[in-house]
Amino acid sequence: MLSERRLEVLRAIVQDYVGTEEPVGSKALTERHNLGVSPATVRNDMAALEDEGFIAQPHTSAGRIPTDKGYRLFVDKLAGVKPMTAPERRAIQNFLDGAVDLDDVVARTVRLLAQLTRQVAVVQYPSLTRSTVRHVELLALAPARVMLVLITDTGRVEQRVIDCPVPFGEASLADLRARLNSRVAGRRFADVPQLVQDLPEAFEEPEDRATVATVLSTLLETLVEETEERLMIGGTANLTRFGHDFPLTIRPVLEALEEQVVLLKLLGEAKDSAMTVRIGHEIAHEGLNSTSVVSVGYGSGGEAVAKLGVVGPTRMDYPGTMGAVRAVARYVGQILAES
Numbered sequence: 001m002l003s004e005r006r007l008e009v010l011r012a013i014v015q016d017y018v019g020t021e022e023p024v025g026s027k028a029l030t031e032r033h034n035l036g037v038s039p040a041t042v043r044n045d046m047a048a049l050e051d052e053g054f055i056a057q058p059h060t061s062a063g064r065i066p067t068d069k070g071y072r073l074f075v076d077k078l079a080g081v082k083p084m085t086a087p088e089r090r091a092i093q094n095f096l097d098g099a100v101d102l103d104d105v106v107a108r109t110v111r112l113l114a115q116l117t118r119q120v121a122v123v124q125y126p127s128l129t130r131s132t133v134r135h136v137e138l139l140a141l142a143p144a145r146v147m148l149v150l151i152t153d154t155g156r157v158e159q160r161v162i163d164c165p166v167p168f169g170e171a172s173l174a175d176l177r178a179r180l181n182s183r184v185a186g187r188r189f190a191d192v193p194q195l196v197q198d199l200p201e202a203f204e205e206p207e208d209r210a211t212v213a214t215v216l217s218t219l220l221e222t223l224v225e226e227t228e229e230r231l232m233i234g235g236t237a238n239l240t241r242f243g244h245d246f247p248l249t250i251r252p253v254l255e256a257l258e259e260q261v262v263l264l265k266l267l268g269e270a271k272d273s274a275m276t277v278r279i280g281h282e283i284a285h286e287g288l289n290s291t292s293v294v295s296v297g298y299g300s301g302g303e304a305v306a307k308l309g310v311v312g313p314t315r316m317d318y319p320g321t322m323g324a325v326r327a328v329a330r331y332v333g334q335i336l337a338e339s
Contacts, residue, residue, distance in 0.1 A: 002052075002073075008035060009045045010054055011078045014066050018315055021244060023063030068280030068314060071292070075277050075318050082319035084327045092116075096331050102126070102155040106232050109308060109332055114235025116324040119312030122263050122295075125230040126154035126305040126336065133184045133192065136219065138177045143167035148218055154305050154336050162218050164211045172208050176215065189223050196220075229264055233257060238312070245313035246290050256287035257311065266293050267307035275322055280314045290314065294321050298329035299336065308332070 002010070012033045016024045026042040029035065035042060046064055049055045054070035057063075066074065084092070095112055099105040106123050113121035137149040144167045150158040179202060183195045196216050200209040236257060239250055246253060256262050262285050269276050278293045292314045297304025308329055310321060 002049075002054075005035070005037065006045045006049060007073075007078060008033075009042060010049055010066070010070060011074065013046075013049075013055055013064060014070065014074045014078075017065050018317055021315070023058055023065050025063035028063070066314075068282065071279045071314055071318070072282070075279070079319045079322075081275070081326060082323040084323055088116075089327060092327060092331050096328075096335055099335065101157070105155065105332065105335055109328060110232050110234035113308065113310055113324065113328055114238060116328070117310045117312070117316075117321045118238050118241070119235060119310040119316065119321065120233065120238060120257060121235045121308075121310050122231055122233050122267060123308040124264065124267050124306040125232070126152070126156060126299070131156070131305060132186055132188050135185060136177070136180050138173050138180075138215070140168070140170060140173055146173065146215065148215060148222070150219065150222055154299075158222050160218050160222055162215055164214055166207045166211060168208070168211045172203070172211075175203075176212055180219075192223060193220055231260060231263060231267070233263065235310075242313045242315070245315050252287035253291060253311075256285050262288075266311075267295050267309055269295065275326060276309075277318065277322070292316055292318075294318070294325050296325055296329045298333045305336070 009029065012029050012035065013024045016028065016032060026039045026046055029042050030037075030039045037045075046055065049070070050057065050064060053067055054073060055064040056067050058065055092112065096105065096108055099108050102125070106125060109123045110121045113119075113123070131152040131154050134151045134153050137147075137151070139147040139149065141147050141161065144164045146162045146164060146168065148160045148162055150156075150160075176199075179199060180196065183199070184192050187195060196219070199216060200212040203209050203212055236254065239253060242250075266278065266283070266285075266288075269278065275294070275296050278295075280292065281289050283289060283291065283293060288311070290313065291311050293309055293311050294316075295307050295309025297307050299305040309325055312321070
C-alpha cells in the first residue's frame, strides 16, 4: 500500500506528464508542487514507485513517466471527475438541442465529444433490442400499397413500403392501425411477435387477414433487421496531435478504429450509467494497447439504451475527459427522453 506522500508524488507525475509531454524529474516536481519534502526525498519516492511498476524511465538520465499501472491507480484513487462549468453545460445543451432527428443527435454528439476532449469520439446508436415501440403508423400509398412507419422511444424512425395481396380499404387500415398500436405501443421489441401473432384473426374477411399477415410480417422483419448495432465515429484526425504517444506508428490504432466490432466491444464494457475506463494493455485488442478508452451508457430513466465514449492516448486528461463524457451522455439521454 502506497503512503499518502507517494500517492501525491504519483499524482504530480501524471499531471505534469499529461500537461508537458516530457518525462518528469524530482527537481521539477518540487518546484511545481507543494510536496513539503526535499528533492532527495522525492527521488526516493520516485524510485519506490518505479520499483512497484507505477512509473518508468523511458531512457537513461531522463525523468519518469506513468505506466499503465500508474494511470490505473491515478484514475481509481487520485482523479476525480472534473465537472463542466456552467457555460460549458449551456453550450452542450444548446448544441444538442438543435438536432432535428436521431441521426442528427448522434452526429452532433460525435462532433461535440471530439471537440470537447480532443480525442476520437465514438457514439453507438440506441439499441433496438433495448428499445420500445412508441407508435406504428400505416399510410395508404395506393389501393394495394401501404407504408409502415415504426417510431421508437429513442427517436429512431424506420419506414417500409408494403405491397398488399389485395386492395385494403381506409376503414380496414384505420382499424389495423388502432389494433396494432393498442397492442405494441410502449412495449419492448422483443415482446412484439407474441403480442401480434393472433391479430389477423380479428378481421373477418380472408383477404383482409392476408393483408394483415403481410403487414405484420414486414413489421417483424423490420424489428429483426434493425437490431444490428450501428455507431458513428469522429475526430480521428485528433490523433495526429499525439504522434509521440504511439511507440512505433499510429497505423495499428487507425486500423483498429476502422473495425466496428472492436469498437462495439469496447463500448459494451460500459455498465449502463457507470463510467468505464480501460487503459493501455487492459484493452484486449493489440492495436489499441497504446490508447485508453473512456465510455459510459446513455439513455432515459436511468437505463442505458446505448454507449458513447472517446479513444485517445494513455497520456490523456482523465478528469476532464471523464467529465465531458459524462456530461454529454446525460444531455443526450435527456434529449431522447423528450423526443
